Amino acid sequence: MSDATANMTIYLKVWRQASAAAEGKFVDYKVDHVSPDMSFLEMFDVLNDQLVKKGEAPIAFDHDCREGICGMCSMMINGKAHGGEKGTTTCQLHMRKFKSGDAIVVEPWRAKAFPLVKDLVVDRSAFDKIIQAGGYTTAQTGNAPDANANLIPKTVADEAMDAAACIGCGACVASCPNGSAMLFMGAKISQLALLPQGQPEAPRRALNMVKSHDELLFGNCTNHAECEATCPKEIGLEHIARMNREYTKATFTYHEKVRGGDGA
Amino acid sequence: MSSAVSRYFTSSIGRKQLIALTGLGLCGFLVAHLLGNFTLFIGSDAFNIYAHKLMSLGPLVYIAEAGLAAMFALHLGLAIKMTIENKTARGQKYYMKTRTGRGETLMSATMPYTGLILFVFLILHILQFKFGPVYNTEVDGVFMRDLYRTVVEYFQSPLNTAWYVIAMAAAAMHTAHGFQSAFQTFGFNHGTWTPKLKILGIAYAVFVAGGFAAVSIFLHVKGA
Numbered sequence: 509m510s511d512a513t514a515n516m517t518i519y520l521k522v523w524r525q526a527s528a529a530a531e532g533k534f535v536d537y538k539v540d541h542v543s544p545d546m547s548f549l550e551m552f553d554v555l556n557d558q559l560v561k562k563g564e565a566p567i568a569f570d571h572d573c574r575e576g577i578c579g580m581c582s583m584m585i586n587g588k589a590h591g592g593e594k595g596t597t598t599c600q601l602h603m604r605k606f607k608s609g610d611a612i613v614v615e616p617w618r619a620k621a622f623p624l625v626k627d628l629v630v631d632r633s634a635f636d637k638i639i640q641a642g643g644y645t646t647a648q649t650g651n652a653p654d655a656n657a658n659l660i661p662k663t664v665a666d667e668a669m670d671a672a673a674c675i676g677c678g679a680c681v682a683s684c685p686n687g688s689a690m691l692f693m694g695a696k697i698s699q700l701a702l703l704p705q706g707q708p709e710a711p712r713r714a715l716n717m718v719k720s721h722d723e724l725l726f727g728n729c730t731n732h733a734e735c736e737a738t739c740p741k742e743i744g745l746e747h748i749a750r751m752n753r754e755y756t757k758a759t760f761t762y763h764e765k766v767r768g769g770d771g772a
Numbered sequence: 773m774s775s776a777v778s779r780y781f782t783s784s785i786g787r788k789q790l791i792a793l794t795g796l797g798l799c800g801f802l803v804a805h806l807l808g809n810f811t812l813f814i815g816s817d818a819f820n821i822y823a824h825k826l827m828s829l830g831p832l833v834y835i836a837e838a839g840l841a842a843m844f845a846l847h848l849g850l851a852i853k854m855t856i857e858n859k860t861a862r863g864q865k866y867y868m869k870t871r872t873g874r875g876e877t878l879m880s881a882t883m884p885y886t887g888l889i890l891f892v893f894l895i896l897h898i899l900q901f902k903f904g905p906v907y908n909t910e911v912d913g914v915f916m917r918d919l920y921r922t923v924v925e926y927f928q929s930p931l932n933t934a935w936y937v938i939a940m941a942a943a944a945m946h947t948a949h950g951f952q953s954a955f956q957t958f959g960f961n962h963g964t965w966t967p968k969l970k971i972l973g974i975a976y977a978v979f980v981a982g983g984f985a986a987v988s989i990f991l992h993v994k995g996a
């Protein structure tokens with residue numbers, strides 16, 4: 509740490525909680541020798557190094573790719589998911605966005621459906637349950653279909669791709685005043701509903717995913733748009749609207765008739 | 773109840789579409805109510821004749837009242853349930869939660885509170901006018917209730933007028949978010965039309981709440 513540019517001092521107030529059952533509290537830390545070129549997570553690495561050297565338990569936080577594509581780095585920074593910079597994950601947030609001497613509050617995602625595991629780590633497997641309820645297509649095995657067999661207009665493909673940019677980080681839930689997962693779910697329903705491969709199962713998908721979302725005790729969207737504002741992939745409310753359409757359409761048109769059987 | 777019906781009415785999206793639908797219905801009612809109130813600008817006879825004609829519609833009045841009451845009860849009941857569920861969905865509260873400035877607004881954040889103000893206002897409003905002091909009058913040989921006098925007397929009090937204007941400010945905030953929000957809830961979101969709808973929602977809020985408030989201030993200033 510002899511880097512001359514590593515001259516920032518940051519005052520952190522971090523949520524520490526040993527386990528889900530343990531009592532949690534904020535702990536203040538002073539981090540010296542922070543370089544403006546560090547990412548927010550690298551600043552935590554520096555702090556954790558210091559803690560380990562002092563014989564203290566390092567702060568547990570989720571991270572993986574550190575390049576904004578895996579969606580693991582969940583941190584509420586000064587009251588904003590991922591720090592609130594437009595289209596930025598915590599791992600892509602740089603310390604140059606702060607000033608030396610800044611005090612920064614760091615909390616885990618808070619949502620009933622995301623139980624806390626340790627410190628800043630929460631369990632986001634509720635998202636997996638929503639996907640399991642219908643966020644997939646039933647694909648044929650066998651030869652790969654001809655690339656041009658399904659004609660998809662470029663604009664539609666682009667829009668599906670916008671939705672598919674969702675990395676499932678949970679910032680939408682964390683920043684939503686209602687703890688709703690509807691931006692996540694809207695993105696997952698949209699990316700498939702827009703494309704011919706996803707359309708055969710679209711009605712059942714919408715009905716089952718929304719049911720799963722509600723059962724997992726996520727809140728209900730009231731169109732604040734905080735999710736859209738903090739989504740690191742800038743996924744928009746139009747995908748929630750599409751989900752609302754898909755759900756309404758499925759409610760009034762989809763009917764699963766049981767045929768055959770043993771004469772019951 | 774068939775499973776599709778019960779599923780819709782118990783689902784998050786189904787319930788909020790009902791909130792949106794009843795909300796838009798109530799928005800429509802407010803416009804009709806306001807247009808009627810504009811006769812207060814003309815004078816006592818115009819308003820009394822209007823009110824008398826309206827009440828002489830007989831059973832239609834009861835049907836309309838029942839419909840409005842049902843819409844209101846559904847809107848309120850579902851919104852309270854949703855608000856409670858949404859508060860519990862957070863679990864432990866944030867120590868620090870800051871708006872990005874690109875999403876949540878004062879209007880959207882205060883929907884439950886402005887809604888509650890409107891609920892209290894509505895109850896008092898019905899008690900103060902419909903079930904308020906009854907006077908009688910004669911216009912062109914026809915006997916009718918002098919509702920104009922009830923209304924004008926009410927607005928002589930600066931306190932009553934102030935409360936009325938405050939309630940209308942709450943109505944403006946509530947509908948400014950609610951009107952455009954309802955369309956998104958039904959799944960209508962369009963690059964060109966949605967921004968225009970938002971402006972229309974604000975214009976609606978200003979026109980309706982401003983209209984009611986203007987009538988109340990007019991009557992206060994004009995005097996009995």
Ligand code: FES
Nearest residue numbers: 574578579581599
């Ligand atoms: S660590 Fe993968 S997105 Fe931040």
